[in-house]
Amino acid sequence: MSYATALSGLAGASKDLDVISNNIANASTVGFKSAQAEFADMYASAMTTAVANQVGIGVRVSTVAQDFTEGSITSTNRDLDVAINGNGFFELSQNGATVYSRNGQFFMARDGSIVNADGLHLMGYAADANGVINPGQVVPLTIPTTDIAPTVTRNIGLSFNLNSQDPLPKTTPFSPTDPQSYTGLTTMPVYDSLGGTQLVNIYFVKNSVGSWTAYGTSGTPPTPVGPSANGSLGTITFDTGGNVTSPNPMSFAFTIPNGADGGATTQPLTLDLSGTTQYGQSTGVTSPPNIDGAPAGELERYSVGPDGVITGVFTNRQSRALGQVVLANFANPNGLTNLGNNLYGQTVEAGVPQVAVPGSTNHGQLQGGAVEESNVDLTSELVNLITAQRDYQANSQSIKTQQTVDQTLINL
Structure with a gap:
């Protein structure tokens, strides 16, 4: 019996060495989770034998348990490298079947997948x-x-300060070609439905302290726009504190020739001058114009947010969501089966996958431009390697000792 006991010890120590060696071999594998061999003693079945008289018959490997604690996160600055900070697994499709992984090294295929x-x-x-x-x-x-397709401009937001100390224009009436007939000017590009651009000019003419008229033109040479033939959009009045009193709301509606059909139709625009003031400071724009619409654009870059949303930034200065990564979590991750290639498969022991967006209950957040390193502690594994080696040597010595005893008996 002692031979069988020692042989079980050799088998157990060998299995322990296998597990430790596998941990060491995968110390640099992204998303790898270290494992530990767990053992149980064995006794011969005898219901009538007193516990104090039982002699063990060896050891067996009860399980190889994986440690699903998080590895350290390392920045890579690659757009599609993604690390899970917390619980969860990426869902992957393998020939129609769903598998799971902690390895967040992804790439964009030729078809964009x-x-x-x-x-x-x-x-x-x-x-x-x-x-x-x-x-x-x-x-x-x-x-x-x-x-991505272009979008047409419909709204222009503009904040302006009109200097209360500016003199009245030297010439009248207003003419876009005569700088002495207006006090302030700003020019903005707008987009038609095909992504083409044309310039819209907004002029301010001082009538008196507290009263100004806004005019608009478009194209080259400048063509008057708006409800009136001379391009007048309307009058703006201010109180003694420099705040707008009319119109209310502070906006003007006008149309420009539609560049998408060569001017056969018109393109409606709304000019919002909210925030415009009349202070004793220089005349000019007080904040960058807020103009909707955009030309066609190509994808320039993308990034993955903590909530898994993949955001694309395009050459036309637009950004939008391209999709959202989901995570799956399990009641018992140790019940998952290892499939190799950093993949896990679902089993009954693992439970039903709980699929949700990153950051939701019991699901970790994502960190884009980073990967999760393996959680193998090389120092501990090297110590464990020495311990397993000594266990193997000790069990070998048990066999050698039993052999010596047997030889003594044979020599009697």
Whole structure:
């Protein structure tokens, strides 16, 4: 029996060495979780034997438990490197089946889909052309490779200060070609439905302290716009504190020739002058114009936020959501089965996957431009390696000792 006992010890020590060696081999594997061999003693079954008289018959490996504590997070500055800070696993599609991983090294394939090094698709919620995320279905995530369509300008926001000490214009009436007929001027680009641009000029003419008239022109040479033939948009009045008293609301509506059809139709615009003041300071724009609309744009860069939203920034200065990464969590992660290639499979012991967006209850947040290193502690593993080696040597010595005893008996 002592031979069998020692042999079980050798098998256990060998299994322990296998686990430790695997940990050391994967010390640099992104997202790898270290494991530990756990053992249980064995006794012969005998219901009538007193506990004090029982002699063990060896050891067995009861389980190989993985340590799912988080590894350190290292910045890589790659757009599609993503680390999980907390609980959860990435969902990946493998030939239609769902598998799970902590390795967040992803790439954009030729067709725009987000994949790992083995070509498995990252799963999440898709976004439509307007950047609205659909949380109703988990699908393979894709980054658009085509240009986004232009959007037409409808609104212009402009804050201006009109100097109360400016003199009246030297010439009248207002003429866009005569700088002495107006006091202030600002020029802004607007976009038609095809993404073409044309300039809109807004002029301010002082009538008296507290009263100014706004005019508008577009194109080259400047053509008057607005409800009147001379381009007058309306009169702005101020109180003695420099605040607007009329119009209320502080906006003007006008139209310009539509560049999308060569001017055959008109493009309506609204000029919002909220925040405009009349102080004794120089005349000019007090904040950058806020103009909607944009030309067509190409994807310039993208990033993954803590909530898993992939945001794309385009060459036309627009940004929108391209999709959202989801995470799956399990009641018993140790019940997952290792599939290799940094992948895990669901089992009954692991429980049903709880799929949610990062940052929700019991789901970690994401960190873009970073990866989660393996949680292997090399110092501890090297000490464990020495311990396992000594266990193996000691069990070998048990066999050697038993062999010596047997030889003594044979020699009698």
